[in-house]
Amino acid sequence: MGRNALSGSPMTEPPHDPETERLLALLESQHDFPGRYTFKVIYRAEQVEVMTLVEALQAGTGLTVPVQADKMRSSSGGKFGSVSFDIEVQSADQVLEVYRVLREIEGVVSYF
Template identity: 35%
Template sequence: MDYQPSVELLEATHRFPGPFMFKIIGRSEDQFVARVLSAVRTLLGDENEPAFSVRKTANGTHTCVTVEPEVPSASMVVEIYTQLRGIDGVMMLF
C-alpha cells in the first residue's frame, strides 16, 4: 500500500518551506531512478537534482529511491505524491 498524507496533517507536523522525505519503491528497469528524480524536479521547477539515495534489493529486481527535496508547501507534497504514483513501475510510496 502507498501512503499519502493530508495537507492538514502535513501542516501540523512539518515546517514549510523545508525538506521532505519521499521513499519510492519500484521495479529496477527503464531508468526508474531517473524518472523519479525528473518528476520531482519538474514539479518543483528545479534544474538541480534533489538530494537522493538509491538501494537495490539483493537480487536487483527492485529499487528504493529516497528523495529529500526542499518543498515549499504541504500542497506541493501532495502534488508530488500524486505525480510519483503515476510513474510506471512504482510499487510503493512512503
C-alpha cells in the same frame, strides 16, 4: 498566485475535497513549511530508473529533485530499487503534488 487571463483578477486555488483537506492538515501539523521533506520511493528496477523518477518529478512539480548515490538501494535479487529524495518544498500542497506525480509513474510500487 496567477491571474485570470480574461478578467485580470487574481486566481484562487480550487477548493480541496475533504480527504485532501485532512491530509494537508496532517502534514501541516507534523512538518514545518517551507522546509526539506524526505520522499522514499520503491520501484521495479526493470521498469524505472532513478533519473526517470527525477525527470518526472521535476517536470510534474517544477521542484528541484537532488540525487544522492548514498540514498539509492537495490534489493538482493535486483528486482526492486529504492531511493530517498530530500526535496525543499514550500507547502503541504507541494508534498501532495509530488505524491500525485509518483502515483502516475508506471513501475513505482510504493512511496512514502
